[in-house]
Amino acid sequence: MAITARLTAQIDPQSWQHEGLSPFNKFICFAIILSTFMAIVETEPVLTQGYPQVFFWLNILFLVIFSIELLLRIYIAPYSHNHPGINRLRFMISPWTLLDILVLLTFMPVSEDLPLLIIRLIRVFRIIRVSRLTRFNHSLSLLFNSVNKRKTELSISFLIAMVLLLVTSILLYLVEGTSNPESFGSIPRAMWWSIATLTTVGYGDVTPLSPIGKFCAGITALIGIGIVAMPTGILAAAFSEAYQQAKEEKIHHN
Amino acid sequence: MAITARLTAQIDPQSWQHEGLSPFNKFICFAIILSTFMAIVETEPVLTQGYPQVFFWLNILFLVIFSIELLLRIYIAPYSHNHPGINRLRFMISPWTLLDILVLLTFMPVSEDLPLLIIRLIRVFRIIRVSRLTRFNHSLSLLFNSVNKRKTELSISFLIAMVLLLVTSILLYLVEGTSNPESFGSIPRAMWWSIATLTTVGYGDVTPLSPIGKFCAGITALIGIGIVAMPTGILAAAFSEAYQQAKEEKIHHN
Amino acid sequence: MAITARLTAQIDPQSWQHEGLSPFNKFICFAIILSTFMAIVETEPVLTQGYPQVFFWLNILFLVIFSIELLLRIYIAPYSHNHPGINRLRFMISPWTLLDILVLLTFMPVSEDLPLLIIRLIRVFRIIRVSRLTRFNHSLSLLFNSVNKRKTELSISFLIAMVLLLVTSILLYLVEGTSNPESFGSIPRAMWWSIATLTTVGYGDVTPLSPIGKFCAGITALIGIGIVAMPTGILAAAFSEAYQQAKEEKIHHN
Amino acid sequence: MAITARLTAQIDPQSWQHEGLSPFNKFICFAIILSTFMAIVETEPVLTQGYPQVFFWLNILFLVIFSIELLLRIYIAPYSHNHPGINRLRFMISPWTLLDILVLLTFMPVSEDLPLLIIRLIRVFRIIRVSRLTRFNHSLSLLFNSVNKRKTELSISFLIAMVLLLVTSILLYLVEGTSNPESFGSIPRAMWWSIATLTTVGYGDVTPLSPIGKFCAGITALIGIGIVAMPTGILAAAFSEAYQQAKEEKIHHN
Known part of the structure; x- marks a missing residue:
C-alpha cells in the first residue's frame, strides 16, 4: 500500500x-x-x-x-x-x-x-x-482572461486591420495593376503584398515599381505601425488593469 | 398588421x-x-x-x-x-x-x-x-474616442516620424547618392528606402552598399524602433486611462 | 498705428x-x-x-x-x-x-x-x-518631458540592445564566417545582418545559409522582439504616468 | 598616505x-x-x-x-x-x-x-x-526586477510563441512541402520561414508560392502581431506598476 x-x-x-x-x-x-x-x-x-x-x-x-x-x-x-x-x-x-x-x-x-x-x-x-x-x-488562465476581457476591442482592431488591408490592396491594384500585373494584377495578389506590409513583415518578393505605387506603399507602411500599435496598446492596458486588480484584492485580504 | x-x-x-x-x-x-x-x-x-x-x-x-x-x-x-x-x-x-x-x-x-x-x-x-x-x-466609438483624445500626441509623433524620415533620407542621399544612383540618387528615392526601414517593414529591394551607408542605415533602423514605440506607448496609455475611467464611473454609480 | x-x-x-x-x-x-x-x-x-x-x-x-x-x-x-x-x-x-x-x-x-x-x-x-x-x-514639450524622465531606463535598454547586437554578431561571425565570408566574414559585416534582424527590419540581402547559422538567427529574431518591446513598454508606462499626473493636478485645482 | x-x-x-x-x-x-x-x-x-x-x-x-x-x-x-x-x-x-x-x-x-x-x-x-x-x-536592477517579476507571464507568452511557431511550420510544411521542397520540404526548413514571419523580420529569402500557401502565410503574419504585442503589453504593465510603486513609496516617506 x-x-x-x-x-x-x-x-x-x-x-x-x-x-x-x-x-x-x-x-x-x-x-x-x-x-x-x-x-x-x-x-x-x-x-x-x-x-x-x-x-x-x-x-x-x-x-x-x-x-x-x-x-x-x-x-x-x-x-x-x-x-x-x-x-x-x-x-x-x-x-x-x-x-x-x-x-x-x-x-x-x-x-x-x-x-x-x-x-x-x-x-x-x-x-x-x-x-x-x-x-x-x-498559469495560462491569467493571460487568457486578460485577452478574453478585451475580446471586443481586439476584434474591432482586427476588423479595422481587415478593412485597411482591403482598402490598401484595392489602391495598389488600381495603381500598379496594369504596369505590374504579375504582382498586383488582381486584388488577392495585391493583398499578399498588403498583408506583408501592414504587419511590417516585408518579405520584399513583391514591391511596387512606379513612383505613385511607391508613394501609396509608403502610406501603407505608416498605417502598418498603427495596426501593430492598436492591439499592443489594448493588451498593455488589459494586463495593467489585471495586475492593479490583483494588487487591490491582496490589500483587501490583509 | x-x-x-x-x-x-x-x-x-x-x-x-x-x-x-x-x-x-x-x-x-x-x-x-x-x-x-x-x-x-x-x-x-x-x-x-x-x-x-x-x-x-x-x-x-x-x-x-x-x-x-x-x-x-x-x-x-x-x-x-x-x-x-x-x-x-x-x-x-x-x-x-x-x-x-x-x-x-x-x-x-x-x-x-x-x-x-x-x-x-x-x-x-x-x-x-x-x-x-x-x-x-x-462599439467602435470607445476605441475611436481614446484615439481622438490623444490626437495631438499622435500627430506630434507622426510629425517627428516625418522629420526623421526626411533627415535619414537626406543622409543616405548624400552618402550613397553618387555610388548607388539607382537606389539613392534622389531624395524621393532615398525616402522609399527610409520609410521601409523606419517602419521596420524592410523590403530589401533597396539597401545601401558602402560601409558608411550601412552604418547610417543601422542607425536609421534603431530610430525605427522609437517610431514604432512612440504611438504604441501613447495608445497603450490612452486605453489604460479609458478603462480606468469606465471602472471609476461604474463604482460611482453603485 | x-x-x-x-x-x-x-x-x-x-x-x-x-x-x-x-x-x-x-x-x-x-x-x-x-x-x-x-x-x-x-x-x-x-x-x-x-x-x-x-x-x-x-x-x-x-x-x-x-x-x-x-x-x-x-x-x-x-x-x-x-x-x-x-x-x-x-x-x-x-x-x-x-x-x-x-x-x-x-x-x-x-x-x-x-x-x-x-x-x-x-x-x-x-x-x-x-x-x-x-x-x-x-505641444512637443509634453512628449519630450515624458521621454526625458525615462532617459536612464531608455539608455539602459539601448545599452542592452548594443550588447545583444555585439553578442549575436560575434555568434554569427563564428558560425558562418568561414562558409559565408561575403556576408559574415567579419564582425562589422555580421553586425549589418544583426541590426537588421534585431530591429525586425529584415532586409534579406544577407541571411545565414548553414542549419546552425539559421538556428542562431532564429534566436536572434526572437531576441529582437524583446528589443522592440523594452522601449515600447518604458514609453507606454511613462505616458501613462504623465496623463495620470495631469488628471490629478486638474482635480486638485478644482 | x-x-x-x-x-x-x-x-x-x-x-x-x-x-x-x-x-x-x-x-x-x-x-x-x-x-x-x-x-x-x-x-x-x-x-x-x-x-x-x-x-x-x-x-x-x-x-x-x-x-x-x-x-x-x-x-x-x-x-x-x-x-x-x-x-x-x-x-x-x-x-x-x-x-x-x-x-x-x-x-x-x-x-x-x-x-x-x-x-x-x-x-x-x-x-x-x-x-x-x-x-x-x-541602475540595471530596476529594469531587471520588473522583467523578473513578470517572468511567469513572459515565459508563457514565449511558450505560446513556440507552439504557434510549431503549428504554422507544420501547416506550411503540409501545404507547400511537395511543390516547394527547397524551402518547405521539412519542418525545420518551414520553421526558418515561420520564425522570420512571426517575429515580423521577414527576410524574404523563403516565401510560399502557391495561393493556399500565401493564404496561410498571411494568417501567420497576422498572428505575428500578437506575438510581438503580448510581451510588449506585459512589459508595459510591469514598468507602469514599478513606477507607480516607486511614487507611492516616495509619498509614504514624506
Whole structure:
C-alpha cells in the first residue's frame, strides 16, 4: 500500500504535496519535449542521413518510456485525486487515455513504402504529443482572461486591420495593376503584398515599381505601425488593469 | 398588421428587442461579406478560369437577395424606429437608399468589351457594399474616442516620424547618392528606402552598399524602433486611462 | 498705428489673441511645407524633366514670399511681444534672422555647372527651412518631458540592445564566417545582418545559409522582439504616468 | 598616505564621494569601449588593409594602459571599500583579477601563421573586456526586477510563441512541402520561414508560392502581431506598476 501511495504521489499531479512537478512528471515532460524535437528533426533529410539507426532506436526507446508511463497511470487510476474511485477499465476508455494510446502508435516504425503525404501526416500527428504538456499548466488562465476581457476591442482592431488591408490592396491594384500585373494584377495578389506590409513583415518578393505605387506603399507602411500599435496598446492596458486588480484584492485580504 | 410588426422587428435594427442582430440582419451581414469576398476573388484570373458561369450566377443571386432586402426596407420604412413617420417615397430618395440602389447596379453583368480600367473601377466599387456593415456597429466609438483624445500626441509623433524620415533620407542621399544612383540618387528615392526601414517593414529591394551607408542605415533602423514605440506607448496609455475611467464611473454609480 | 497693431497681431504669434495661428502665419507654414516638398521633388530627375521652367519660377515665387515675410518681421520687431523694445537693426543681426537670410539665399537659381556634390549640398540645405516650423510648436514639450524622465531606463535598454547586437554578431561571425565570408566574414559585416534582424527590419540581402547559422538567427529574431518591446513598454508606462499626473493636478485645482 | 587615499578615491568606485564615476574610471571606461570598437573593426580586412601598423601600435597602447590600471588596483586593494583589509596577494588570485590578466594577454600581438579559427576566437575573446563595464553599472536592477517579476507571464507568452511557431511550420510544411521542397520540404526548413514571419523580420529569402500557401502565410503574419504585442503589453504593465510603486513609496516617506 505504501508503494501505491508513493507511486500515486509521483504520477498524479494533484496528489503531489510539494510545489511544482514531481520528479517522475518532470522526466515525462522532458521526454515529451525531446520526442517532439526528434519528430521535427526527423523530417529533414539533411539532418537524418547517415543516422537512420539512431532515429529508429530512439523511437523504440520513447515507445517503451511512454508505454510504461501509460501502464502506471492505469494502475494508479483508482487512487488518483483527479477522478476519485474510477474503475481502471473506465479510465482506459476515457478520451485522454485513448489519445495517449493513439500517440503511442505513432512511435511504431513507419514503412518508407507508404506514399509521401501519408508518412508526412503520420509524422505531424506525432507532434500532437506536445499538447499533453498543457495538462500540467495552470498559469495560462491569467493571460487568457486578460485577452478574453478585451475580446471586443481586439476584434474591432482586427476588423479595422481587415478593412485597411482591403482598402490598401484595392489602391495598389488600381495603381500598379496594369504596369505590374504579375504582382498586383488582381486584388488577392495585391493583398499578399498588403498583408506583408501592414504587419511590417516585408518579405520584399513583391514591391511596387512606379513612383505613385511607391508613394501609396509608403502610406501603407505608416498605417502598418498603427495596426501593430492598436492591439499592443489594448493588451498593455488589459494586463495593467489585471495586475492593479490583483494588487487591490491582496490589500483587501490583509 | 402583425406581419408588418414582425417584419419591422426583423429588418429594423432599432426595433429588435433582443440582444445582437435579428436573424434577417445576420443573414444580410453574411451575404454582404460573402459578396465582397466574391468580388475580391473575381479579380484573380487564376481562381476564376473554368468557373465563369459560377460567378455569373452568384452575381445574379446576390442581385436578387439585395433587391428583396431593399424592397422590404422601403416597405417597412414608415414603421421604423430609426426615422419615425417617414414617407416611403422620401425614404427612397434618401442618400443611404440611393447608395444601396447604386450598389445593386454593380451586380449587373459587366460587358467584357469595356476597357480594362473601367471594369476594374466597377469591380472595386462593388466592395463599397461592405461599408454598410458599419451601420450595425456601435462599439467602435470607445476605441475611436481614446484615439481622438490623444490626437495631438499622435500627430506630434507622426510629425517627428516625418522629420526623421526626411533627415535619414537626406543622409543616405548624400552618402550613397553618387555610388548607388539607382537606389539613392534622389531624395524621393532615398525616402522609399527610409520609410521601409523606419517602419521596420524592410523590403530589401533597396539597401545601401558602402560601409558608411550601412552604418547610417543601422542607425536609421534603431530610430525605427522609437517610431514604432512612440504611438504604441501613447495608445497603450490612452486605453489604460479609458478603462480606468469606465471602472471609476461604474463604482460611482453603485 | 492701427495698421501696425494689426500687422503685429498677424505676424507675431505671441500677439495673436485667438486660438491657433493667425491667417498670415498659417499661409507661411503652408509655404514652408510646400517649398520643402518642392526641394525634395527637385532632386529626382524623373519628376523634374520636362518642367525645368516650373521649378525655376516656383523658386522665384518662394524667394519673393519669404523676402516679404522677412521684411515685415523686421518692420514689426519693436512692437513684438517676443522681444519687447528691440531695435530693428539688432533684430536683423539676431541668429534666427541671419538663418532666415541664409535660407533665402538657397532659393537663388543654382548654376548647373557646379560640381554635383555642391549642388546636392545646397539643395539639402534648403530643406532646413522646415525647421522654422518648430518655432510655432509648443505641444512637443509634453512628449519630450515624458521621454526625458525615462532617459536612464531608455539608455539602459539601448545599452542592452548594443550588447545583444555585439553578442549575436560575434555568434554569427563564428558560425558562418568561414562558409559565408561575403556576408559574415567579419564582425562589422555580421553586425549589418544583426541590426537588421534585431530591429525586425529584415532586409534579406544577407541571411545565414548553414542549419546552425539559421538556428542562431532564429534566436536572434526572437531576441529582437524583446528589443522592440523594452522601449515600447518604458514609453507606454511613462505616458501613462504623465496623463495620470495631469488628471490629478486638474482635480486638485478644482 | 595622502596620495594613497587620493588614488583609492580615484580607482575604487565605492570610495568616490561625488556622484557618477571618478575621472580615472571615466577614462578606463572610455578605453574599454575604444578597444572593443577596435577589436570589432580589426576583423574586417577592408577597413584594416593599409593600416596594419596602426592596429599593432594601438594594441600595444591599450596593453600599457590596462597593465598600469591593473597594477594600481592591486596597489590600492588593502584600502578599498569593496573588500576591506584584503591581502594584495589574495586580491591578485581573485577571479576578477585573473580575468583581467587573461584579457591583458589578448592584446599581445597575434601571429598570423595560426589557423584562422584560432585567431578569430582570440579576437572575439578580446571583446569580453567590455563586460567589465557592467561592474560600474547599478541602475540595471530596476529594469531587471520588473522583467523578473513578470517572468511567469513572459515565459508563457514565449511558450505560446513556440507552439504557434510549431503549428504554422507544420501547416506550411503540409501545404507547400511537395511543390516547394527547397524551402518547405521539412519542418525545420518551414520553421526558418515561420520564425522570420512571426517575429515580423521577414527576410524574404523563403516565401510560399502557391495561393493556399500565401493564404496561410498571411494568417501567420497576422498572428505575428500578437506575438510581438503580448510581451510588449506585459512589459508595459510591469514598468507602469514599478513606477507607480516607486511614487507611492516616495509619498509614504514624506
